[in-house]
Amino acid sequence: MNHLEKLENKSIYILREAYSQFKNLAMLWSIGKDSTVLLYLSRKAFLGHVPYPLVHIDTHYKIPEMITYRDALAKKWKLNIVYGENSKALQEKKTFPEGNANRIECCKYLKTEALTNTLSGNWPRYRLNHINGKYEIDKNTEPYTGVIVGVRADEEGSRSKERYFSPRDRNNDWDVGDQPPEFWNQYKTDYVPGTHVRIHPLLDWTELDIWEYILQEKIPTVSLYYDQGIGKRYRSLGCYPCTSPVVSSAKNPKEIVEELKTGKFSNIAERSGREQDKEDDGGLEQLRKGGYM
Structure with missing residues (x-):
């Protein structure tokens, strides 16, 4: 096998392992190149079908072309997408640059809070009905215990500290020093109840x-x-x-x-x-x- 084939096989193995081990599994799709490759690998791993919902956090500040691309691909590939947002922060203008927040605060409100509360089921989740073009509240409020993410170790310093299966506590908080060892493709997938696990099939890929x-x-x-x-x-x-x-x-x-x-x-x-x-x-x-x- 060449280099790309080895990476592809390992990522597909991790995707299938995650699907077999986590009851409530989802995948984050940011519309970027990495998560789109992850989406493609998911379809390849499961014979053209993505068996878990895709979660997209809508900050309402994405470049418009990204949203157009998202909706077109979702329709073409018949994707099951769940949307989350921080409606309260948007209404209260806790945003940058239009509101009273700086960039880091804006990320905290529109991305971190929206993501963690969407994954936990604390906030409403929405689905786009591709037939009538309307957003509808998702009836499933179960927390996602496993979430697949397109993180790469070479992309940014803190991401190099991740594992393929990376635990968070019930509040989604990440303890960098509490990551399990991963040797010889042996991954820890059995955690105490309430643990939320991020799964990173692209960890060893480079740009x-x-x-x-x-x-x-x-x-x-x-x-x-x-x-x-x-x-x-x-x-x-x-x-x-x-x-x-x-x-x-x-x-x-x-x-x-x-x-x-x-x-x-x-x-x-x-x-x-x-x-x-x-x-x-x-x-x-x-x-x-x-x-x-």
Whole structure:
């Protein structure tokens, strides 16, 4: 097997292991390249079907094209998507830049609080009815005990401390020092009741691996990742007030792969365009300890 085949096989094994071990399982889909590769792997692991719901946290500040892409792919692949949001924070304008919050506070309200309360079932979950185009309240209020996430160890410092099966407490809090050892593909999946587990099938993938796989498998991604003729493209996607493009003329996956192989971004962090990272002293560890992705 070549390098990509080994990565693919391991990720598919982890997805199937998670599905067999966790009763209430879900997968986070941020619409970015990593979680979209994870979505593609899920369909490959389960013969074209995704057997668990996809959870999307809607901050209402995503770049509009991301939402258009999300809805089109959901319809094409018949995806079961659950939507969560922090309605109270949005109404009270605890946002950036329109409201009275700074970037880190905005992430805490619109992402961390929305995510943890959506996963736990404390807040209403919504589904988009693709027939009538209306959002409907999800009748399932059971907490998700296992959540699949497209985290990569090379993407950001705190994520390198994760495990493939990473436990959180019942409040979704993450104790960095309490991660179980993982040797020889042996994973701990048996936890005390109330433990919430994040599952990371892409942990050992790199940015180059992701793009080589997208190129090989012809996976559809949002076009924001490609230069549209202005000499810039997005390398990492988030909310539009806090995400900036990078200087790049790459117009398709092949050109991005070639660009990465030249080492153009070797000294530039992948999330360098995410302004909230800079306000958090260059890392996301504090936000992630509280449940952030």
